[in-house]
Amino acid sequence: MNRRTRPRPRPRPRPRPRTRSALAVLAAALLLGACSRHAPPAPPGPAPAASPLPATAPTPQGLLLTADFGADTVTFVDPERGAVASVTVGRAPYGLAVGADGRAWVATAEGVAVVDTRTRVRLALIPHRTATGPVTDGEYRGGGMGIALSPDGAHAYVGVNVPGAAGVLEVLDTAKREVTAVVPVGRRPFDVDVSPDGAEVYVTGHDSFDVTVVAAGSSSPRRIEVAPYGTEGGLGSWLKPHYTVVRPSDGQLLLPFEGERLAVVDPRTGRTRIEPMTADTHQHGATGTADGRLLVVGTGAVRPGDGRGPSLTVRSPDGAERVYPLQGPHEDVAVSRDGRTAYVTGGHTRDGYWNGITVVDLDSGATRRLAAGARPLGIAVL
Numbered sequence: 001m002n003r004r005t006r007p008r009p010r011p012r013p014r015p016r017p018r019t020r021s022a023l024a025v026l027a028a029a030l031l032l033g034a035c036s037r038h039a040p041p042a043p044p045g046p047a048p049a050a051s052p053l054p055a056t057a058p059t060p061q062g063l064l065l066t067a068d069f070g071a072d073t074v075t076f077v078d079p080e081r082g083a084v085a086s087v088t089v090g091r092a093p094y095g096l097a098v099g100a101d102g103r104a105w106v107a108t109a110e111g112v113a114v115v116d117t118r119t120r121v122r123l124a125l126i127p128h129r130t131a132t133g134p135v136t137d138g139e140y141r142g143g144g145m146g147i148a149l150s151p152d153g154a155h156a157y158v159g160v161n162v163p164g165a166a167g168v169l170e171v172l173d174t175a176k177r178e179v180t181a182v183v184p185v186g187r188r189p190f191d192v193d194v195s196p197d198g199a200e201v202y203v204t205g206h207d208s209f210d211v212t213v214v215a216a217g218s219s220s221p222r223r224i225e226v227a228p229y230g231t232e233g234g235l236g237s238w239l240k241p242h243y244t245v246v247r248p249s250d251g252q253l254l255l256p257f258e259g260e261r262l263a264v265v266d267p268r269t270g271r272t273r274i275e276p277m278t279a280d281t282h283q284h285g286a287t288g289t290a291d292g293r294l295l296v297v298g299t300g301a302v303r304p305g306d307g308r309g310p311s312l313t314v315r316s317p318d319g320a321e322r323v324y325p326l327q328g329p330h331e332d333v334a335v336s337r338d339g340r341t342a343y344v345t346g347g348h349t350r351d352g353y354w355n356g357i358t359v360v361d362l363d364s365g366a367t368r369r370l371a372a373g374a375r376p377l378g379i380a381v382l
Contacts, residue, residue, distance in 0.1 A: 050081035059085075059118050063382045064334070064357065067093035067106055069137070069347050070375025074106055074115060076382075079336075079343065079359060083372040085120050089113035092137035095147040095192075095378040097156065104380070105156045105174070107144025109135050112158055112172060117382055129179040130160050130168050139349050146192035146204065146243075147378075149174075150216065157201050159189025169203050169214055169221075183219050185212040191243040195251055200267060202253060204244045207235055211244060211253060213267050224270045228261045238302045243286040243332070245294055249317070256283045256296045259313065259323075277315070279323045280308045284349070285332030289339045292317040297344055299329040300352075312344055312360055324365040328354055334379045335362075347375035 053059070053076070063084070064077040069092055076085040090108030098104045098117060106113040111127040132142030145167075146159040156172040167189045171181040186205015193202045203212040209227040214220075225231075229239040241263070245254040253265040259279030265272045281298030288294055294315040301307030310326040312333065329348040335341070340362055346354040346369075356371045357379070 050078045050084045053085045053120070055120075059120055059382065061382065062337075064343055064372075065096060065098065065104055065117060065380050065382055066345060066347075066357070066373045066376035067096045067378035068374040069094060069349075069377045070353075070355070071373070072108075073374070074104065074113075075373035075376065076117075076120065077357060077370065077372040079341070079370070082356075082370045086373075087115055087120050087122055089115060089122055090125055091135050092141055092143070093378070094143075094145045095158075096380055097147050097149045098380045098382060099149050099153045099174075101153060102382075103174075105147055105149060105158075105172075107147040107158050107378075109137065109141050109143035112144060112147070112156060112170075114177060124177050126172060126177055126179065128158075128160055129170060129182055130162060132160060132162050140188075144170075145189050148192040148194045148201070150194055151196065151198045155216070157192050157194065157203075159185065159192045159203050161188050166208070167203075167205065169201065169212070181219055183212075183214050183221050185214070185221060186210045186223070190241075193244050193246050193253075195246060195267075196248060202244055202246065202267065204241050204255070206240050206242060209240055211241070211255070211265060211267070222270075224265060224267070224272075226255055226263050226265055226272060228257055228263050228272070228274050238282065242284045245286050245288045247292070248288065248290075249292060254286070254288075254294055256286055256294075256313075259283055259296075259298055259307070259311075262294075262315075275319060277313065278321045279311050279313045281311055282307065283313075285330070285345070287333050287335060289335050291339060293339075295333050295335065295342055297330050297333050298323075298326070299331070299348060299350075312342060314342075314362055322365065324360055324367070326358055326360075326367065327369070328352065330358060331377045332379055334381050336381060343379055343381070345373075345376040345379050347373070347377045349377070 073086040090110040092109045096106045104115040114124040169183040185203040186208035188206040190206045191204040201214045213222040255263040259281040262275040285297040296313040298311040329352040330344045342360040344358045346356045
């Protein structure tokens with residue numbers, strides 16, 4: 001079926017919690033293996049629970065931080081052992097950004113929380129200036145979504161969803177901890193990115209098929225439509241932009257679609273060219289590495305039989321791709337400082353999520369799972 005005309009599928013049912021013991025799971029896997037030589041391997045289980053950090057202990061370097069969309073917290077995660085601490089930040093946190101000073105800026109339904117990641121204390125909750133309706137949770141809740149920091153850390157930029165209307169970009173002065181400007185942008189701003197020199201902010205409008213370009217210090221937005229499949233279907237379409245990566249080599253914007261097409265957008269001219277992709281899966285979170293690789297999270301086919309399962313695509317600067325299968329839908333991704341390991345959050349904006357992180361070895365594709373957080377979406381390496 002042509003992707004342009006496929007109907008919107010019913011939401012996936014939530015998976016039932018696993019209740020079998022590890023011994024029972026192993027026995028079932030061995031029995032299945034005896035019955036079929038081609039049976040798929042059982043998914044890796046989570047690592048043993050990590051010991052909580054004492055409240056007065058400083059946060060070790062190298063931990064991960066997740067925004068728990070299914071709770072009111074951010075979770076600190078040891079990448080080897082799992083969750084070690086959490087901090088209450090505000091309702092339904094979505095995205096987060098961490099500055100060089102160790103402070104995390106977390107977009108929630110209530111406002112932007114400021115967390116000292118070294119002491120694991122919430123320092124402030126800055127309310128949204130924009131009215132977004134009742135504070136709630138769920139896929140379409142109002143409030144902060146994508147968030148980014150300027151290179152000098154002086155400003156935080158948060159995309160605010162306004163249910164039933166166009167979104168806004170709220171600009172925060174990080175020293176004063178207050179909103180200093182509000183700029184109109186597209187609908188449901190999934191992602192916010194900043195150019196390497198800090199001169200421009202890019203807001204990805206999921207439901208408006210666009211990226212809004214905002215010059216730093218300006219309130220004059222410029223819209224670029226990004227719709228390689230067209231805009232047919234409007235709000236009901238699956239074929240929309242989700243997350244954007246700013247390519248460090250030339251400042252071009254990279255927006256993956258459906259594991260089939262990569263939109264490469266010149267933010268200066270607004271021109272878009274399309275490059276092929278190979279994962280054939282509905283794609284969400286994306287990030288880049290220092291050496292120019294693009295990592296993209298695939299959530300699975302949006303319609304049974306029309307696409308492949310969840311995956312992580314690793315795309316080299318020359319366009320060559322490796323696609324690593326994942327167990328179940330995921331949402332966002334971060335990369336270790338040495339560029340060898342990816343951390344993919346098991347939360348998802350729709351049903352089908354799980355409470356943890358998949359750790360992916362980028363050389364071999366080997367994966368392991370960590371139980372961590374509650375429907376984790378945004379993620380950063382501390």
